[in-house]
Amino acid sequence: MPRLNRLTSDTAVGASRDLLADLEARHGRPGDMVATMANSPAVLGGYLQLSRAMGRAKLDRAISERISIAVQAHQGCGLCLDAHTAAARARGVDDEEIERARRGTSADPAIAAIIALALRIHREPTSITDEQVGALREYGYSDRAIADVVGVVALNVLTGSFNLLAGLTPGSDPDA
Known part of the structure; x- marks a missing residue:
C-alpha cells in the first residue's frame, strides 16, 4: 500500500x-x-x-542496466528491479546475465569489474582502490565511463530509496 x-x-x-x-x-x-x-x-x-x-552517459546502456539490477538487488526495490530487468532484456541481456547481475557479477570479466565498482560506490566508497580503477582502464573503460558509474548508482539510490519510502511496489498502482 x-x-x-x-x-x-x-x-x-x-x-x-x-x-x-x-x-x-x-x-x-x-x-x-x-x-x-x-x-x-x-x-x-x-x-x-x-x-x-x-541519458547522455558514455557507459553502454546494457552495462548500465546490469549495474542498476545489481544495485537494486542490494537495495531491495522490487519496482526498480523489475523495471531494470525489463530494460536489460530489451537491450538483449539474457536471463543468465540478468541473474548474474542480481548477484553482482557477470560472465564477462570487464562487466563484472564495473559492476563490482558500482557496488563498492553504493556500499563502501572509501574502499575503492587505484588498482580497481586501473583495472577498469585496462578493460578499455574511459574515465568518462568510469565516472558515469557514480551517476548510475546515484540515480538508483534516489529512485529505489524513494520507492521504498513511498511504499511503491510492483502492482501497487491503484489505477492499474
Missing part, C-alpha cells in the same frame, strides 16, 4: 504542477514513482534532471 499520495497536474501545486503538466503533455500519464515524487518539487526536479543527464 503506497504511503504517499500520487499527484497529477490537477492536484499538484507550484513547480510540481508545472513539471507534471509538462510531462503529461509530452508523454501522457506519468508512472507512480514520478507522480508520487511530485509531493516534493525538489525531489521530482532533481530526479528529472539527473535522469536526463544520465
Whole structure:
C-alpha cells in the first residue's frame, strides 16, 4: 500500500504542477514513482534532471542496466528491479546475465569489474582502490565511463530509496 499520495497536474501545486503538466503533455500519464515524487518539487526536479543527464552517459546502456539490477538487488526495490530487468532484456541481456547481475557479477570479466565498482560506490566508497580503477582502464573503460558509474548508482539510490519510502511496489498502482 503506497504511503504517499500520487499527484497529477490537477492536484499538484507550484513547480510540481508545472513539471507534471509538462510531462503529461509530452508523454501522457506519468508512472507512480514520478507522480508520487511530485509531493516534493525538489525531489521530482532533481530526479528529472539527473535522469536526463544520465541519458547522455558514455557507459553502454546494457552495462548500465546490469549495474542498476545489481544495485537494486542490494537495495531491495522490487519496482526498480523489475523495471531494470525489463530494460536489460530489451537491450538483449539474457536471463543468465540478468541473474548474474542480481548477484553482482557477470560472465564477462570487464562487466563484472564495473559492476563490482558500482557496488563498492553504493556500499563502501572509501574502499575503492587505484588498482580497481586501473583495472577498469585496462578493460578499455574511459574515465568518462568510469565516472558515469557514480551517476548510475546515484540515480538508483534516489529512485529505489524513494520507492521504498513511498511504499511503491510492483502492482501497487491503484489505477492499474
